[in-house]
Amino acid sequence: MLKDLQYIKQTLAGHGLKVTHQRMVIYQVLQETDTHPAAEGIYEKIKKKNPSISLGTVYKTLEVFVEKGLIKKINTSEGNMRYDARMDIHNHIYCTNTKEIIDFKDDELDMLVRDFFKRKKIGNFNLKEFRLHISGEKIDPGKHIEIT
Amino acid sequence: MLKDLQYIKQTLAGHGLKVTHQRMVIYQVLQETDTHPAAEGIYEKIKKKNPSISLGTVYKTLEVFVEKGLIKKINTSEGNMRYDARMDIHNHIYCTNTKEIIDFKDDELDMLVRDFFKRKKIGNFNLKEFRLHISGEKIDPGKHIEIT
DNA sequence: TCTTTGTTGATAATTATTATTATTTATTTT
DNA sequence: AAAATAAATAATAATAATTATCAACAAAGA
Ligand SMILES: [Mn+2]
Ligand SMILES: [Mn+2]
Ligand SMILES: [Zn+2]
Ligand SMILES: [Zn+2]
Numbered sequence: 001m002l003k004d005l006q007y008i009k010q011t012l013a014g015h016g017l018k019v020t021h022q023r024m025v026i027y028q029v030l031q032e033t034d035t036h037p038a039a040e041g042i043y044e045k046i047k048k049k050n051p052s053i054s055l056g057t058v059y060k061t062l063e064v065f066v067e068k069g070l071i072k073k074i075n076t077s078e079g080n081m082r083y084d085a086r087m088d089i090h091n092h093i094y095c096t097n098t099k100e101i102i103d104f105k106d107d108e109l110d111m112l113v114r115d116f117f118k119r120k121k122i123g124n125f126n127l128k129e130f131r132l133h134i135s136g137e138k139i140d141p142g143k144h145i146e147i148t
Numbered sequence: 149m150l151k152d153l154q155y156i157k158q159t160l161a162g163h164g165l166k167v168t169h170q171r172m173v174i175y176q177v178l179q180e181t182d183t184h185p186a187a188e189g190i191y192e193k194i195k196k197k198n199p200s201i202s203l204g205t206v207y208k209t210l211e212v213f214v215e216k217g218l219i220k221k222i223n224t225s226e227g228n229m230r231y232d233a234r235m236d237i238h239n240h241i242y243c244t245n246t247k248e249i250i251d252f253k254d255d256e257l258d259m260l261v262r263d264f265f266k267r268k269k270i271g272n273f274n275l276k277e278f279r280l281h282i283s284g285e286k287i288d289p290g291k292h293i294e295i296t
Numbered sequence: 297t298c299t300t301t302g303t304t305g306a307t308a309a310t311t312a313t314t315a316t317t318a319t320t321t322a323t324t325t326t
Numbered sequence: 327a328a329a330a331t332a333a334a335t336a337a338t339a340a341t342a343a344t345t346a347t348c349a350a351c352a353a354a355g356a
Contacts, residue, residue, distance in 0.1 A: 147270055
């Protein structure tokens with residue numbers, strides 16, 4: 001899913017953000033990857049081509065993206081934050097062994113849960129969203145997890 | 149749900165832990181409360197009656213409890229850890245406004261999801277558990293959330 | 297061009313948490 | 327019971343992740 005620069009520019013601008021090189025490249029990294037990286041990881045990847053970038057800028061920029069609804073911030077059980085460019089509602093599979101986070105989306109499951117909460121009401125509460133956190137361990141850490 | 153000291157002693161001992169005053173009082177605080185406090189909060193509560201206790205001890209003790217399967221450690225979307233004395237599998241409702249975490253357990257929902265994963269298999273993955281994270285906002289922050 | 301405003305990089309500060317270690321307390325051995 | 331051993335605690339230092347500060351820089355507007 002290679003996004004061209006034009007698309008990225010439009011996306012940033014469309015969210016009310018001034019287009020800068022740093023923002024472009026940070027957003028691009030997040031688009032290209034599905035590993036839900038931490039700020040540090042994004043920073044390391046960018047530094048190769050762009051050694052002058054600052055880690056603080058990465059943090060700041062990611063925070064701005066989150067505020068503008070461009071990306072999501074997700075928290076791991078290890079306590080550090082990871083970032084996710086996928087904005088559709090979906091769930092995460094955590095491997096407690098490799099610390100990987102894998103996306104998991106299933107319409108049937110969504111319906112099932114949404115349906116449940118149509119019946120079961122939570123009083124004095126404005127439900128925004130629900131996510132399923134699935135955790136376990138990869139059997140063969142070398143191979144991929146596959147959802148069938 | 150007032151637990152007497154005898155019960156707490158037995159629980160600690162039953163999990164292979166030496167019974168100390170600090171452990172007793174830390175575990176007691178967690179038992180008495182349903183607010184999923186952070187280490188700091190537990191520490192503050194204990195300090196009143198027991199001013200000599202150290203924050204490091206609270207952290208250490210909580211970690212020991214988690215390892216022994218006495219309590220659970222849960223992570224908030226703000227990134228800091230909270231502790232939960234409830235050990236049965238259950239879900240959490242997060243209020244993004246008050247930062248409260250409220251327990252939510254429903255057998256029908258559990259079945260629904262468990263059932264789903266009996267059909268939908270995740271390959272190369274040993275599923276340990278799934279939890280539903282429900283987030284939203286309290287409508288009246290002064291009042292309680294009620295599950296009907 | 298001058299002025300204003302927003303962004304970045306360098307760096308300092310903060311927060312949550314963990315590690316270290318001497319002291320205290322509990323348990324076992326003599 | 328006294329001595330020896332082991333475990334737990336308090337005080338403190340260290341670390342990691344993240345946020346704040348601020349001067350330099352860049353873009354946009356007048
Ligand atoms: Mn995601
Ligand atoms: Mn819980
Ligand atoms: Zn994702
Ligand atoms: Zn709970």
